[in-house]
Amino acid sequence: MFDSKRAAERWLSLTETQIMKGEWTDPERAKVPLGHYAEQWITQRPGLRPRTVELYRWLLRKHIEPYIGGVELGKLSTAIVRQWRSDRLAAGVSESVTAKAYRLLRGVLSTAVDEDKILPRNPCRVRGADREHPDARPVLTVAQVFELADRLPNRFRALVLLAAFTSLRWGEVTALRRCDIGEDASWIRISQALVEVPGRGLIVGPPKSRAGVRELIVPAAIRPEVVKHLTTYVKPDQLALLFTGERNGNALRRPNFNQRVRWTKVVADMGLKGLHFHDLRHAGNIWASKAGTSTKDLMARMGHDDVRAALIYQRATSEADERIADRLSDLVDKHRKRSKPEDEDPDDGASGVLVPTT
Known part of the structure; x- marks a missing residue:
């Protein structure tokens, strides 16, 4: 697994430091596919209105699952998220719907970071992607x-x-x-x-x-x-x-x-x-x-x-x-x-x- 004993010691030292700071994430848990995790997130999220649940499931089914739903959480990156958003807009999906899907994705991954400690940081860092500009x-x-x-x-x-x-x-x-x-x-x-x-x-x-x-x-x-x-x-x-x-x-x-x-x-x-x-x-x-x-x-x-x-x-x-x-x-x-x-x-x-x- 490691090229040398020194490399293994460095990894161990870094991991121990992350554990002490509460920043360590288990790489095995990060292998869960995004689509599976997002579906569980919607089901388990407390206080969602029925209409909101329907909207989230539609966004997941229509705009997230078919394109990046199979990607493991640990392999998601800002570049992947940026490309996914760009592809949705290029396919003719409205800016409003794309922004809603992005906010859902960001919310799901925020839970993976803050509550479940699966990811060290949220890859949804595309500036302006969450904004809608509805018609007057x-x-x-x-x-x-x-x-x-x-x-x-x-x-x-x-x-x-x-x-x-x-x-x-x-x-x-x-x-x-x-x-x-x-x-x-x-x-x-x-x-x-x-x-x-x-x-x-x-x-x-x-x-x-x-x-x-x-x-x-x-x-x-x-x-x-x-x-x-x-x-x-x-x-x-x-x-x-x-x-x-x-x-x-x-x-x-x-x-x-x-x-x-x-x-x-x-x-x-x-x-x-x-x-x-x-x-x-x-x-x-x-x-x-x-x-x-x-x-x-x-x-x-x-x-x-x-x-x-x-x-x-x-x-x-x-x-x-x-x-x-x-x-x-x-x-x-x-x-x-x-x-x-x-x-x-x-x-x-x-x-x-x-x-x-x-």
Whole structure:
């Protein structure tokens, strides 16, 4: 194995030093194929949402396993990772999907380094490979949000207004129950989300992130609309969903909402073809950012959390959240006064401006 006794002694000395520093890795354990290790990683990872599990398995199956899944962990290098990424992009895979696959690979190998002590360092060191540059999304005006609410069936009016003025995700707003909202609609509590998983249908899970569990103050200007919805469309049971389908009273499913509820047709008729429901949340985030609050307080209202943001995340005070809600109410009041006739208010969310979505 060694060319000389001295070489063996040097190896032994180095190994002993690594063991003492806790840096030694067993080369035999590093012979496990990446694909096998990654599959176990997904299965064993605690706290993953069902939708995230589906995404990770798809990324592994489609973009990692066929190309570098058979490579032993110990033989992976930054050069191999860089070439794999370059090949994916050259094959026409989008920058966004490639970045997601790279982040998954980096997460898997970080566990191999930090927790399992299989690798001495993570080979995912390709600068900028984890970044996405999503297309800018349109920012709706307050007037457009109310027009959209007017055009949809009445039972979905409050759905649109809450999504926009409290910055809720689709899964969060469709999971709201009577017990999650004050009788006077002055507050809402987000504690769960509905997630559609292929082959399993709708399931109840936690919000998208840890920061997604939150209580929010509803702008006073839209509270009467929400109270009317509670009175007209929601069963008295405390666990009754706020928003259900027209025909069967079941939880809303996005494909049905887009087609049967006519979202797709309505936004096209408004000249907003391709508008996503998530763009309501995006508009609300932009409006709230103009309320003069801190980044941390804004993040708390949005329920926004990621690896970088989590390091600085702090829950906002109720006073700060109330300032945001009051500012949003002012926007609605200005819209209603303006509706009687005339000019577009410059605070009303700059129609036509493109801002990256969050």
